[in-house]
Amino acid sequence: MNYPVWQLEFLGGGFLIAVIAIIHVYIAQFAVGGGLFLVLTEHLGRRNNDPGIIDYVRRHTKFFLLLTMVFGALTGVGIWFTISLLNPSATSVLIHTFVFAWSTEWTFFVVEIVSLFIYYYTFDTLSERKHLIMGWIYFGAAWMSLFVINGIIDFMLTPGAWVENNNFWSGFFNPTFWPALFFRTFFSIMIAGLFGFLTASFLKDKKLRTTMLRYSAKWLLVPFVLFLAASWWYRASLPPHIEEIIFQKMPQLRPFITLFMACSPLLILGGLIMAIRMPSGLSRSMAAVMLLIGLMYFGAFEFLREGGRRPYIIYDYMYSNTILKKDLDQVAEAGVLQQAKWIEHKRITPDNLGAAGRELFNVLCLSCHSIGGPLNDIRQQVRMSSPEELNLIFATMGKERPYMPPFAGNEFEKQVLIKFLNTNIRR
Amino acid sequence: MDAVSLIPAPDAIPVHWFWLHLLLTLTTFLHFVAMNIMLGTGFIAFSTPFWRGNDVLPLNSHIAKVLPYSIAFTINLGVAPLLFLQVLYGQFLYTSSILMATYWLSIVGLLIISYYAAYIYRLVDEKTGLARLYIGASILLLLVVSFLFSNNISIMQMPEVWSTYFSDRTGWLLNFSDAALVPRYLHFIASAIAIGGLAIALYFEIRQRRGAKDGDEWIKLGCNWFTGATIINFGFGFWFLGALPTVAYDPATIGGKIFFILVVGSVATIIPAVASAQTGRIIPATAWALGTVLLMTLARDVLRLTYLKPYFSLPDLPYVPQYSSFVVFLLAFAGGIFLVGWMLKTVWNAKKEVA
Numbered sequence: 001m002n003y004p005v006w007q008l009e010f011l012g013g014g015f016l017i018a019v020i021a022i023i024h025v026y027i028a029q030f031a032v033g034g035g036l037f038l039v040l041t042e043h044l045g046r047r048n049n050d051p052g053i054i055d056y057v058r059r060h061t062k063f064f065l066l067l068t069m070v071f072g073a074l075t076g077v078g079i080w081f082t083i084s085l086l087n088p089s090a091t092s093v094l095i096h097t098f099v100f101a102w103s104t105e106w107t108f109f110v111v112e113i114v115s116l117f118i119y120y121y122t123f124d125t126l127s128e129r130k131h132l133i134m135g136w137i138y139f140g141a142a143w144m145s146l147f148v149i150n151g152i153i154d155f156m157l158t159p160g161a162w163v164e165n166n167n168f169w170s171g172f173f174n175p176t177f178w179p180a181l182f183f184r185t186f187f188s189i190m191i192a193g194l195f196g197f198l199t200a201s202f203l204k205d206k207k208l209r210t211t212m213l214r215y216s217a218k219w220l221l222v223p224f225v226l227f228l229a230a231s232w233w234y235r236a237s238l239p240p241h242i243e244e245i246i247f248q249k250m251p252q253l254r255p256f257i258t259l260f261m262a263c264s265p266l267l268i269l270g271g272l273i274m275a276i277r278m279p280s281g282l283s284r285s286m287a288a289v290m291l292l293i294g295l296m297y298f299g300a301f302e303f304l305r306e307g308g309r310r311p312y313i314i315y316d317y318m319y320s321n322t323i324l325k326k327d328l329d330q331v332a333e334a335g336v337l338q339q340a341k342w343i344e345h346k347r348i349t350p351d352n353l354g355a356a357g358r359e360l361f362n363v364l365c366l367s368c369h370s371i372g373g374p375l376n377d378i379r380q381q382v383r384m385s386s387p388e389e390l391n392l393i394f395a396t397m398g399k400e401r402p403y404m405p406p407f408a409g410n411e412f413e414k415q416v417l418i419k420f421l422n423t424n425i426r427r
Numbered sequence: 428m429d430a431v432s433l434i435p436a437p438d439a440i441p442v443h444w445f446w447l448h449l450l451l452t453l454t455t456f457l458h459f460v461a462m463n464i465m466l467g468t469g470f471i472a473f474s475t476p477f478w479r480g481n482d483v484l485p486l487n488s489h490i491a492k493v494l495p496y497s498i499a500f501t502i503n504l505g506v507a508p509l510l511f512l513q514v515l516y517g518q519f520l521y522t523s524s525i526l527m528a529t530y531w532l533s534i535v536g537l538l539i540i541s542y543y544a545a546y547i548y549r550l551v552d553e554k555t556g557l558a559r560l561y562i563g564a565s566i567l568l569l570l571v572v573s574f575l576f577s578n579n580i581s582i583m584q585m586p587e588v589w590s591t592y593f594s595d596r597t598g599w600l601l602n603f604s605d606a607a608l609v610p611r612y613l614h615f616i617a618s619a620i621a622i623g624g625l626a627i628a629l630y631f632e633i634r635q636r637r638g639a640k641d642g643d644e645w646i647k648l649g650c651n652w653f654t655g656a657t658i659i660n661f662g663f664g665f666w667f668l669g670a671l672p673t674v675a676y677d678p679a680t681i682g683g684k685i686f687f688i689l690v691v692g693s694v695a696t697i698i699p700a701v702a703s704a705q706t707g708r709i710i711p712a713t714a715w716a717l718g719t720v721l722l723m724t725l726a727r728d729v730l731r732l733t734y735l736k737p738y739f740s741l742p743d744l745p746y747v748p749q750y751s752s753f754v755v756f757l758l759a760f761a762g763g764i765f766l767v768g769w770m771l772k773t774v775w776n777a778k779k780e781v782a
Binding site: 002003004005006007008066069070071073074075077078080081082084085088089091092093095096097098099100101102103104106107108109110111113114115117118122125126127130134137141166167168169172341342344362 | 432433434435436437438439440441447450496499500502503506507509510511513514517518521522524525526528531532534535538539542543546589592593596597598747749751752753755756759760762763766767770771773774777778
């Protein structure tokens, strides 16, 4: 209502953000668990006095550095850019409420960069003990940055008492903070195992390859049990009305729940198979497949978390289309075109019906619906029902259709928007 | 359409704006230093072989080694000012970013390519021939990214152009209606090349102090780039000044007065910097030049306030004090500085032992 709307059509409906976020979060979690993998594996190599393992750690670090520092860090910036373009109002709330959480996160990020560069370039120049300390500093900083970002991400789904008191700490240590922290920590360790498979499968020495593949399998399988427990705890700590909506009232989330369920045994099975001695070509392809399953697994979870937030962007506070819950009635009374700032056709006339309808659509619907794109395409949604049925759909938004905010415009705007949908979108 | 009616309402800040601005200015300064080193050294590594041929390859190996670090730190140190800028000026910055959304988002992709290109240039042994494409591509993309940043700041400061949104809502706006855009950009780039040259001189100066025998040639080369680019930058600077609205340096206003003093101050510091560099005193030259960068950073802050004056001033921001998280940040910040200091010291000492 406050900001101009970037008219993104094909990639809208959450597609752009989903692609960037899933890739980023996967790599960012690898940056945490993978840090632990580096130091503990180095410890192992030093303890066993095994130069083969140390050499493996060194190579793995190079891969780790190139992936997390470049791709991981930049896709992180990418998410930030994307959300501020797609939902500046919500981004502004997150930035203003948590400015010092973000900046604390940033200091950890500085420590991460410095320690990781040092860790990578000083395998030979630092004493064993100091080199390991560098690795631990990296992991500590990486985990702390997970700690901080976790508070902000969960805030969007379960802002808890913040909605009433606006207190930083209520928002940060929100109802799902702790279970999500454990959930993400265990998952990050599992991802370290998945990436361990990949680099280990490239080892030339057969014996070492088998050792490291089995070692990585432990990284995947041991935390798995804890991870499942944390998922259960996570679900249990969702406020009941949110839990009900996600698991019962949103049919469109079903496939993701199923995907998540299906991937669990696949990952366990795959982890067990990886521990069997195999030719290196085969273990390489297996490792790639496992990484992909892991990505789908986590992608499914992120879809649930994001989708489960509908119709809100910040639960119980701001709808996806940036209208505040508390303002809804007042907006509906005064009219969206009057209340929103970036509107060209404040007054509807017979000549601008189409253009005004388009503006209403931009402000109220574009945040969740693409036009002709792969995610939640409004063309398909509209074609599923007859022109007359749209009236009913509008009347049930926010009620029988809990995944959409109540229609925020006045009666006249509703007719203009429906006409726009029936003429310009339904083609 | 009236620009004022388009300006979004800002959200409340949790501490007095002064603290946020202090952090903004400080981190912007650090970001500029890193950015200048990155862009400047990369530019020099790419362009010098065109007239000095393969003689300069030893220098390029050094630059190639450092370039991925400087990219990493430029980006990292850019995150912080972008955060504080959003806190203080979000209602302007989000809007301008949306008006150029497609370009703005492309920055992420451009940076990823540029970064990997820099890594490849580092990892290849042969730094001539085709390998030069890598550093060329890397630097070219960084130059494009810089331009997009200049463009965003330009739109952000000029709400009077915002209504162009209504003729294109898909995020393809570049603000060439701002006469200061191009000189502003060139002024920044020339400054980066100058500081990049000085950074090369400083790097080899420090190596020599730690016992290296080589480097005289590169110290000289760096200083010459510094001097040359600075002289050219006087030209860009005056062009930039001339393109600014006169209120910017109008001595009748406080902002104009401060801006004027800062600009004079930066001229007064860059002259001794050049003189020191030309006489081989690299450390004092660096100190003076950093002073100039700091003054220019401040001048930029004042200029932004002048631009926005018809629409906004900082005390207008809603303010709901909540200092506790600020204190936590300060503690984390102090801890971070301590850790980074300890790590750098450890590495520095270890190198000494080995050498």
